[in-house]
Amino acid sequence: MLFQRLRELAQVLPDPADEAGFLHQPIGEEYRHGLALCFDEAGEWATVRATQPAPESVVYRRGPSGNHGSDFTPCSRLSQKSSANAVARLGRGVANLLEHAPDLDPKRREWLGRVRATLGDKTRREAVVEEADAVLASLLPSGRSKEKEEGAFLYVARLGNHHEIEPVYAWPEVGRALLRRAIAGWSKCKAQDGFCAVCGAGPGEVFGSFNELACYNLDKKGTIVGGFQEGAAARNFPVCRSCALRLSHAISYARDRLSAQSYGCKYLVLPACPDEEGRGFLREELQRHPDRLRLARGRDLLAQEEDLLALGAELAREQGRGLQLAYDLVFYKGEKNKNLWRVLEEVHHVAPDRLRAIHEAANAIAREPLFERRSKKGITPLRLDTGLLARLAWDEVGKNDRRQLRAWLCAVVAGRRLLRAPLLRQLTRAVLAASRKEAFPAGLARALEAWAFLLFLDQLELLSIPTRHTMDDPWIPESPYGRYCAEHPQFFDRQELIAAFLVGCYCSVVASVQYTKRKTKPFEQRYRGRLLERSALERLYREGQDKLARYEARGLVAKDLEPDVAESFVRCGSRWRATRDELTFAFTLGLSLQARIAEREREAAAQES
Secondary structure, three states, rough: OHHHHHHHHHHHHHOOOHHHHHHOOOOOEEEEEEEEEOOOOOOOOEEEEEOOOHHHHHHOOOOOOOOOOOOOOOEOOOOOOOOHHHHHHHHHHHHHHHHHHHOOHHHHHHHHHHHHHHOOOOHHHHHHHHHHHHHHHHOOOOOOOOOOOOOEEEEEEEEOOOEEEEEHHHHHHHHHHHHHHHHOOOHHHEEEEEOOOOOOOOEEEEEEEOHHHHHOOOOOOOOOOOOOHHHHHHHHHHHHHHHHHHHHHHHHHHHHEEEEOOOOOOEEEEEOOHHHHHHHHHHHHHHHHOOOOOOOOOOOOOOOOHHHHHHHHHHHHOOHHHOOOEEEEEEEEEOOOOOEEEEEEEEEEEHHHHHHHHHHHHHHHOOOOOHHHOOOOOOOOOOOHHHHHHHHHHHOOEEEEEHHHHHHHHHHHHOOEEEHHHHHHHHHHHHHHOOOOOOOOHHHHHHHHHHHHHHHHOOOOOOOOOOOOOOOOOOOOOOOOHHHHHHOOOOOOOOOHHHHHHHHHHHHHHHHHHHHHHHHHHHHOOOOOOOOOOOHHHHHHHHHHHHHHHOHHHHHHOOHHHHHHHHHHHHHOOOOOOOOOHHHHHHHHHHHHHHHHHHHHHHHHHHHH
């Protein structure tokens, strides 16, 4: 399916002016400053000039990784701590250009030879580096941004007699050399009389298993065509030159503009147009706005889908013509220093309406006052986003479990139901892990986030609850805490969970009174970071009674909480069917929500009076 979507993307992307344009890669929107290493008409070193060329005008393609590589064009990003490596890389790029551009004009070849001599000489190169660093420091006073929000790149340029700058990367010979070098890399898997598996053209020259298409793992056992030798690649999956260039262009476009990373998860959002008319509309849109579908690198999949919805709305207005647009979501793992992608999860045909429903549900949960985050800096509403899910997707050693996070994201986007038992087990583990930290309120905050996630899933109808565990008519007390349970029958569906919630509320009052009297909360150690069962809840209730009696504060719970907890235990009887995970989660919810529910009740009473 990934191959099909990339093939469709190749069909809708605007064609560049020449074949070499298929191999161009964006320099990157964060590289806002260009540093031109200027050489005069005679090829002698002149100066460094700061420029701001339009990103789409920069002819660039990444070269081999490592300090000993070179980019395919005489243009290099400044990703090192100093400019020394980048300048040396440019020197190697000039040397490669002289080798791979036999059609260079003799005067240009002679000029480049002198440039190579300057950049190849250590002493002269150090002078270039020193000047480049000085200019860079004036552009970026703090050096290089750690967040890479702003950067620079170097390129070789000729300085005219009137001080005009002519970038070498813009020479047509550079584009042809770039094309020649790319195709030379495919020649090891070439056949002269094959038929293209993509467009059907042939017989003619075809290639297989070349570098860009390696992202499909076509030459790996068990994937797509599966298990053949590299030498036979052109026969097993042949691709003609035209399709190879178009697919290479689509892969680069997807990787650079349609991919994002959020909390360790890399993903692609690829448009899926099932008919030619829809693809025609998308082609026109991308012709007018090349970055129409660009995703920000840190885009949040749950909270930032405005661009995707906007394009979906454009097509929705074309419904009279029967146009449709959906998206494929692909989570992948990029192999280090290779063009290999390993697909981890896929969700097909995500409609814009689905994204809108997710966004609206997240906003509805975030507006709930009980979830507000309160600190000395003020009150901020809860943000239900991928970050919240990542904090809940903990593994056994306290690290983010990316597999769990991907599974949740895919379930939300695809509309797949999640079983409550394993979900609560995971959420309880995350809450307890946070509770064991020195700052105990972190556990209560995590419990509120877990509860918000459960309500979010319930609003999207994604929470699967086994009917055999539910009660037809559980007893719910007529108190503020009981009424909150009644507001959420999808979770408080058993008497034991109501009892655990009420005990949590009771312990919250005990801890609050203890802190008022002693400025410390040793009672918290009784339940902090522990899985609870029936006997533990009963013991906490008895010990809480003793503490309140000692502090002469039983009047705070005498009216509602104390009799409600006692009655709830009686109603549960001797058989408790809830698991320890469910009981612990309900108890922690009571701890987290008691003060807020009481405050809400006081505010409501004040308004009525």
